[in-house]
Amino acid sequence: MPDPAPCDCPVFGCIVAASDLTPGSKRALRKALALSRGLGAHLHLLHVAPVPTVRPVFFLSVGSHPTPDTCARTAFKARKRLEDFLRGEQLDGVAFTAAVRTGVPHREVLVYLAEVGADLLVVGERPETRPQHLLQHLVFESVGEKLRRVAPCPVLTVR
Numbered sequence: 330m331p332d333p334a335p336c337d338c339p340v341f342g343c344i345v346a347a348s349d350l351t352p353g354s355k356r357a358l359r360k361a362l363a364l365s366r367g368l369g370a371h372l373h374l375l376h377v378a379p380v381p382t383v384r385p386v387f388f389l390s391v392g393s394h395p396t397p398d399t400c401a402r403t404a405f406k407a408r409k410r411l412e413d414f415l416r417g418e419q420l421d422g423v424a425f426t427a428a429v430r431t432g433v434p435h436r437e438v439l440v441y442l443a444e445v446g447a448d449l450l451v452v453g454e455r456p457e458t459r460p461q462h463l464l465q466h467l468v469f470e471s472v473g474e475k476l477r478r479v480a481p482c483p484v485l486t487v488r
Contacts, residue, residue, distance in 0.1 A: 341364070341448045342368070342370045342371065343360050343373070343445055343446055344365055344372050344447070344448065344451060345374075345438075345441065345447040345450050346373070346450075346452075347375050347438045347452050347473075348374055348375065348376045348411075348414065349377075349472070349474065350455075353453030353488075354452070357486075357487040358451075358453075359373060360451060361374075361451040362419070364449075364485075365423045365424070365425075366422055366423055370448075371425075372423050372424065372425050373414070373426045373428060374425070374426070374427045374428070375430065375438060375448070376407055376410070376427075376429050376459070377429075377430045377431070377432060377433075377437040378403045378404060378407035378429060378476070379431070380395040380403050380445070395431075403431055404430075406429050411427060435472045435475040435476055438450070438480075439476070439479065442480060442481060443481065447481075447482050448482055448483055449483050449484075449485060450476060450480050450482055450483070450484045450485070451484075451485045452473040452484060453473070453486075454486050473486060
């Protein structure tokens with residue numbers, strides 16, 4: 330996919346929907362599409378595929394550094410999943426760009442927001458109902474929560 334071109338539209342003229350390809354991000358995409366149509370905005374759909382990296386586990390480093398080949402395979406698979414995710418969506422009447430990046434999701438989203446000059450970020454929220462998810466939610470901050478805290482533009486969270 331080509332590099333994104335910066336948007337030069339009015340207020341909320343450049344909307345980025347960050348997607349992890351879950352049902353919550355599908356709802357966010359549909360809200361972003363409706364906003365883009367209504368405002369005449371350019372919509373960027375960004376999916377960041379995490380690659381295996383070294384992670385600290387109880388003060389030990391576990392894992393391996395990703396190779397270029399690993400990153401390329403991850404990006405290829407992510408593009409296929411994004412195409413499937415978009416199948417059946419009504420994209421007519423919207424200036425639309427789909428992009429895939431690999432890396433640490435919240436960092437890659439922040440870089441992309443700066444590259445395109447985003448006016449609004451749209452993210453989905455996962456309803457956490459099972460006990461193990463509630464505990465995980467209390468211990469680890471989600472990508473959406475990180476982005477709400479540090480994004481350089483307003484963030485719309487769709488439930």
